[in-house]
Amino acid sequence: MRTIINKIIEKFNRNEARLMDILLDVQAEFGLISGDAVTLIAEGLNISSVDVQQTISFYHFFSQKSRGKYTIYLNDSAVAYMMGRADIARTFEEECKCKFGSVTEDGQIGLFNTACIGMNDQEPAAIINGIVFPKLTESCVKDIVNGMKEGKSVPEMMGELGDGENSNKLLNSMVNNNIMKTGSVLFSDYKNGTAINKLVTMTPKEVIGEVKASHIRGLGGAGFPTGMKWDFCSMAEGDERFVLCNADEGEPGTFKDRVILTELPNLIFEGMTIAAYAIGAKEGILYLRQEYHYMKAYLESVLDKLREENYLGKDIAGKIGFNFDIRIQFGAGAYVCGEESALIESCEGKRGEPRNRPPFPVQKGYLQKPTVINNVETLCSVVKIIENGGEWFSMMGTKETAGTKLLSISGDCKYPGVYEVEWGIRIRDMLEMVGGEEAYAVQVSGPSGICISKKDFKRTICFEDLPSGGSIIIIGKERNLIKDIVCNFMDFFIDESCGSCVPCRSLPLILKNKLQKLLDGNGVMSDLTDLENWSKNMKAANRCGLGQTAANPILSTLKNFREDYEALIKNKEKDFDTGFNLDAAVAASCEAVGRNPQI
Amino acid sequence: MSKPVVATTSLSGCFGCHMSLLDIDERILDLIDVVEFNKSPIDDIKEFTKQCDIGIIEGGCCNSENVHVLKDFRKNCKILISLGECAIMGGLPALRNGIPIKECLDEAYLNGPTAQIGNEEQILPNDEELPMILDKVYPCHEVVKIDYYLPGCPPRADLIWDALVALVTGNELKLPYEVVKFD
Numbered sequence: 187m188r189t190i191i192n193k194i195i196e197k198f199n200r201n202e203a204r205l206m207d208i209l210l211d212v213q214a215e216f217g218l219i220s221g222d223a224v225t226l227i228a229e230g231l232n233i234s235s236v237d238v239q240q241t242i243s244f245y246h247f248f249s250q251k252s253r254g255k256y257t258i259y260l261n262d263s264a265v266a267y268m269m270g271r272a273d274i275a276r277t278f279e280e281e282c283k284c285k286f287g288s289v290t291e292d293g294q295i296g297l298f299n300t301a302c303i304g305m306n307d308q309e310p311a312a313i314i315n316g317i318v319f320p321k322l323t324e325s326c327v328k329d330i331v332n333g334m335k336e337g338k339s340v341p342e343m344m345g346e347l348g349d350g351e352n353s354n355k356l357l358n359s360m361v362n363n364n365i366m367k368t369g370s371v372l373f374s375d376y377k378n379g380t381a382i383n384k385l386v387t388m389t390p391k392e393v394i395g396e397v398k399a400s401h402i403r404g405l406g407g408a409g410f411p412t413g414m415k416w417d418f419c420s421m422a423e424g425d426e427r428f429v430l431c432n433a434d435e436g437e438p439g440t441f442k443d444r445v446i447l448t449e450l451p452n453l454i455f456e457g458m459t460i461a462a463y464a465i466g467a468k469e470g471i472l473y474l475r476q477e478y479h480y481m482k483a484y485l486e487s488v489l490d491k492l493r494e495e496n497y498l499g500k501d502i503a504g505k506i507g508f509n510f511d512i513r514i515q516f517g518a519g520a521y522v523c524g525e526e527s528a529l530i531e532s533c534e535g536k537r538g539e540p541r542n543r544p545p546f547p548v549q550k551g552y553l554q555k556p557t558v559i560n561n562v563e564t565l566c567s568v569v570k571i572i573e574n575g576g577e578w579f580s581m582m583g584t585k586e587t588a589g590t591k592l593l594s595i596s597g598d599c600k601y602p603g604v605y606e607v608e609w610g611i612r613i614r615d616m617l618e619m620v621g622g623e624e625a626y627a628v629q630v631s632g633p634s635g636i637c638i639s640k641k642d643f644k645r646t647i648c649f650e651d652l653p654s655g656g657s658i659i660i661i662g663k664e665r666n667l668i669k670d671i672v673c674n675f676m677d678f679f680i681d682e683s684c685g686s687c688v689p690c691r692s693l694p695l696i697l698k699n700k701l702q703k704l705l706d707g708n709g710v711m712s713d714l715t716d717l718e719n720w721s722k723n724m725k726a727a728n729r730c731g732l733g734q735t736a737a738n739p740i741l742s743t744l745k746n747f748r749e750d751y752e753a754l755i756k757n758k759e760k761d762f763d764t765g766f767n768l769d770a771a772v773a774a775s776c777e778a779v780g781r782n783p784q785i
Numbered sequence: 786m787s788k789p790v791v792a793t794t795s796l797s798g799c800f801g802c803h804m805s806l807l808d809i810d811e812r813i814l815d816l817i818d819v820v821e822f823n824k825s826p827i828d829d830i831k832e833f834t835k836q837c838d839i840g841i842i843e844g845g846c847c848n849s850e851n852v853h854v855l856k857d858f859r860k861n862c863k864i865l866i867s868l869g870e871c872a873i874m875g876g877l878p879a880l881r882n883g884i885p886i887k888e889c890l891d892e893a894y895l896n897g898p899t900a901q902i903g904n905e906e907q908i909l910p911n912d913e914e915l916p917m918i919l920d921k922v923y924p925c926h927e928v929v930k931i932d933y934y935l936p937g938c939p940p941r942a943d944l945i946w947d948a949l950v951a952l953v954t955g956n957e958l959k960l961p962y963e964v965v966k967f968d
Contacts, residue, residue, distance in 0.1 A: 762930035766923065768852055775918035778887040779911040 188226055190215060195230035202231045203553070205241055205535030209248055210476075210516055218252045244537040244684070246300060246519030247476050254289045254296030256334045260312040263302035263438045264674040265596045265659055269309035277324045281331035295334055301521060301678055302438035303477040306596035306659070307364045307603050315340045316479050318361050320348075351448050356484040363445050364603030367619070369590040370582065371570050372563070372606050378452045381572040382497050385463055386505035388572075390420065393464040397568060399576030401588040406432055406524070406561030407631060407655030408731070409587070412568065415558060419548040420465045422556035427467040429458050429510075430552060430559040432529055433474045436521035437632035438678060439657030442592040443562040445604045447474075447481055450566060451488045455512055457565025459502065460572055461558050462510040470512040471552070473529050476519050485514060521682035525730045526559040527551075528684070539684045540730035563592055563656070583609035587648040591656065595620050597629075598662030609648040617643065622660040627667060627747065632657035633675035634735035636742040637667075667743060667750050673701055675739035682732065689724055690733030697721060697740055708765030709755045717751075718744055789838040789953050792862060793825040796851040797878045797922060798844025801939040802869040803827070806841075808942035816946075819953055824861075833861045839952060840865045842931075845875045846923045850916035859929040864952065867931045868945070870938040872924065879922040886920050936965070 194211045198204035208227060212219050219227075219242055228235040242248040247259075260266075260275055279285055282295045289296040305311035308320035317340050319330070326345070333343040347353035348362040365373070385393065398413030419427065431454060435443040446454065458470045474481070489512060492498040502508045515533050517523050523532045527541035530552050551557020560568075567589055571579045580588045587609040593616070596602040600621025607616070613630075617623050629637045630647065631654040638645065638652070647654050661671055676698040685691045700717055703709055721737035721744075728734050744751060752758075769783065776783045795803055803826060809816065822828045823837050840862030846852050859865060870876040881889050894900050894909050925931050935948055944964055951958035 764927045766928045768849060771852075771919040771921075771923070772849055772917040774920045775886045775890065778890050779909040781911040781913065781917075783917060784913065 187216075187222065191223060191226045192230060195227065200231060202233050202237075203534045205231065205238065206515065206518065206532060208535075209238075209242060210518060213248055213518075217255070217257075218249050220250065224250075240537055241535060244520060244539075245476075245517070248518050252289065252293060252296075253298065255294050256315060256340065257296045257298065258312050258314050259298050259300040259303070260286070261301070261303045261305065261309060262299040262674075263306060263309070263678075264671050265306040265439060266302075266309040266311070267670060267674065268597060268665065271310040273324060274310045274312075274322050274327055277327040278331065281328055295331070300477075300519065301436070301681065302440075304435055304441040304444045304475070305361065306439050306441055306594065308362055309596075313477060314343075317341065317344065318359060318477075318480060319344075320361055351484070354484060356487055357448065357481060359480050361444070361448075361480075363448060365445060365449070366595075366601055366603040367605040367607065369606030369608065371567050371579070371590040372446065372450065372453070372592060374570060376453070376570070376573065378456070379495065379497055379503070381456055381569045382459055382503050385460055385572055386503045386508060390464045390466065393460065393572065394420065396576040397464070397571060400571040400579035401576075402564065402567055402571060402579060403587060403649060404561055405563040405567065405591065405656070407437070407634075407653070409649045409653055412560060412564055415548060415560075416461060416464045418546075419556045419558045422549045424556040426469075426553075426555045427462075427465050428552040428555060428557040429461045429465070429467045429470040430526075430529065430533065430547075430557055431458050431470065431472045431562060431565055432524060432526065432559055433472055433478070433562045434517055434521075434524035434529060435475055435478075435562075436524040436682075437634065437655055437657050438675070439594060439596055439629065439632045439659045440655060441594040441596075442604050442656045444478060446562050446566055446592070447478065447485065451485055452492070453566035453569045454562055455489065455492055455498065456569045457560070457567075458512055459497065459510055460568055461560060461565065463508060465556070465558055467558070468509055468511075470510060471533055472512060472514045473517060473523070473533060474514055475517045475523075479516060482514065482516075489514075520684075521678075522684045522730065522732050525732060528730065529559065530557065537684070539686050540732075542729060584646070584648040584650065586650040591647065591654065593647075593654070593658050594656050595622075595658045595660065597658075597660035598622060598625065598665070599660045607647075610646050612644060612646050613638065613652070614643040616647070616658070617660065620660070622662075624662060625660045626663045626665065627661040627671075627743075629657070629659035629661060629671070631655050632659070633678055633739050634731065636738060637661075637671070637746060638742075639746040642746065667747055668701060668754070669705055672739045672743050673698065673705075676701065679732070679736035679739075683736065684732075687728040687730075687733050689727040690736055693720060693724060694736050697737060701740070703765060704751065704754045706765055707754070707756065708763045709751075710760050710763050711752075711755060711758055712761065713755075714744065714748075714751055788819060788821045790823050790835065791820045791825070791839045791841065791949070792823045792833065792837045792858065793827060793841040794843065794854055794858060795826065796842060796844035796854060796872070796925070797847035798869065798871045798876070800826075800843070802843035802872075805869075805937075805939035805942050806945050809946045810942070812946055816949065820949070833857065837862045838864060839949070841868050842866065842872045842925050843868050844871045845878060845925060846919060846928055847878050848916035848918050852919070852928055855925055855928055864932045865925075865929065866933045866935060866948070867925045868935050869940055870936065872931075873926075873934050873936060875922040875924050876938065879924075882921040886918060890918070 224238045228238050284290045286297045310322045311320040350363045352359045394416050402412045403409040500509050520538045522528045523538040525540050528538040532538040547557045583589050593605045630652050679694045683690045721741045724737040725734050824830045824833045840858040867873045
């Protein structure tokens with residue numbers, strides 16, 4: 187073990203900032219990161235064991251215990267449940283004879299839950315030893331488990347490959363793109379390299395000017411003007427600068443970046459190159475979520491090709507002194523790493539805890555140097571802006587939100603998938619487009635966004651009305667909004683809190699317990715005011731976007747679906763009911779000591 | 786007008802909150818001028834002899850007796866106050882809440898270092914005279930309705946004094962920052 191771990195550490199030049207990569211390699215090599223491995227890594231990097239341990243404990247996909255020869259991560263997002271996840275989970279448990287969260291007695295198969303893996307349009311889905319198995323049925327679960335019992339390799343159990351590049355031999359994936367509508371920006375015809383060839387004829391100032399003229403705003407969700415971000419970064423003091431691309435895509439219900447990464451990876455890397463040119467960066471990092479690890483070889487090959495074609499590397503496109511290259515940094519399963527400062531921490535090999543701001547990443551980002559972080563989609567759009575001009579882009583969309591948006595639409599609709607639409611599309615029109623006219627509610631922008639009812643279906647998707655990072659979940663009449671959706675979202679936030687801010691660490695759990703109290707029939711009207719008042723504190727009392735929005739599932743449904751909550755309270759006059767039951771509370775201890783409960 | 790009647794009890798607590806109540810020092814003489822004590826460890830009245838105005842609860846509920854006493858207080862007091870960390874959140878006793886009760890009992894009576902000597906017969910106490918242990922420690926407001934909370938471990942004597950004075954006089958309790966900050 188010592189030799190192997192030393193080799194891994196050497197591979198990353200004994201650089202502690204590459205701890206994530208080292209841990210990922212060790213986890214992949216041994217199936218766990220044992221206590222001995224921790225010691226060896228700490229020695230090799232000359233850091234303390236707890237530094238190693240705290241990074242390990244932060245990420246879902248690192249483990250200090252074996253998770254089996256075959257490790258099954260079954261998505262537990264709300265949409266997965268809509269699509270029959272409960273039956274699939276039960277079948278896995280029955281076939282494996284072990285519960286989720288544990289490994290079979292022989293140590294062969296591990297069953298684990300995981301948050302949204304970016305496959306909402308093809309649920310239920312699982313990741314098995316890194317390979318995505320979408321659209322699981324009970325019979326294919328049986329086949330998979332039987333295959334494991336026979337000792338087959340995971341690739342041997344794969345079914346039909348997906349559409350488009352998914353069947354490229356480097357991707358070799360069963361995932362489908364489900365591109366339902368292409369628009370005039372991302373999916374327009376494009377010859378690779380066009381924007382870079384044009385780029386090198388411009389000055390960095392002109393590039394930023396063009397991006398500013400396009401009025402493009404960050405498409406990851408926050409909507410910060412991209413041109414301004416680049417401008418700030420180019421002006422910040424620093425001897426080195428970095429371009430980071432955020433491909434963490436952790437918001438449940440988002441899967442648009444997965445499709446871009448599959449079909450348009452060139453655009454991402456060209457976009458990063460453009461940003462690098464504009465701000466003067468030499469190094470770029472694509473931060474890719476672990477769930478998309480199956481793309482590694484494919485994306486590396488795209489990077490190699492770009493290097494061959496001189497679109498990456500030294501003197502790019504013949505421009506003397508324009509040097510830039512990109513590496514891929516994998517995450518290890520943490521929603522909060524989609525927050526830009528947490529993403530930077532993760533890139534530096536640490537726990538993905540958001541930083542205090544200011545300073546902002548454009549001032550002090552990766553390795554404390556000025557850094558631009560943009561979402562996948564933003565960078566791809568920039569390529570088209572350089573190709574066609576900022577004005578062309580600014581003509582599309584609405585007054586405040588220029589351009590197009592890739593929506594990942596899933597849930598109770600006929601045609602889930604990815605749609606490129608102009609900003610400003612009305613919810614009602616969108617529902618018609620996807621065959622979801624019967625919707626009871628629409629969750630715009632994932633759990634951290636808002637849940638709207640019919641009366642708001644006339645509203646439009648854009649920053650001046652309903653902002654969206656791309657996740658749209660359609661919720662049909664047959665769903666129990668509070669139980670199936672809100673509780674699921676709260677469980678998600680409980681799991682994903684980094685734990686740094688106390689309100690985010692504890693309130694989601696307390697709020698969830700309140701919801702359970704209501705669902706158990708023990709609700710009183712003051713519970714609703716409590717839910718509302720306590721939820722409001724989250725916005726002010728937490729430092730990052732995750733914590734600030736973690737009570738949004740409750741706040742927005744309380745606002746738009748109050749009748750659903752009130753229906754759970756049978757007696758509106760009652761002012762106190764916790765459902766405390768003395769019989770139930772003493773049952774376990776009486777059994778333990780062998781006496782009859784006497785109340 | 787007759788004097789307001791106060792009752793107090795310590796459930797699953799350490800009596801520290803009651804000690805803090807005694808820390809109002811000589812003001813206790815002023816206190817008994819304005820209030821009358823009923824069931825309370827302070828005057829050793831064991832059962833309620835009349836309806837009370839204010840019930841002060843120290844400690845959370847860890848066993849069936851705590852629950853009965855607490856419910857009795859709710860029945861006999863107009864206003865109930867959770868006094869201190871244990872009553873409000875379960876406090877130190879609630880450290881066991883993450884551990885199944887069977888494991889707690891085994892550790893305390895069978896496996897723990899203090900259980901090795903003296904319990905050779907490996908008995909888990911099950912006499913019917915004993916209260917039954919709850920599956921976890923409950924804060925008081927999860928069992929009965931609580932009207933006011935006085936935080937602290939223990940709450941400072943002045944806070945208890947001020948709260949009682951406010952309740953008795955009907956004036957609003959002033960809570961300056963120094964009184965409610967705990968870090």
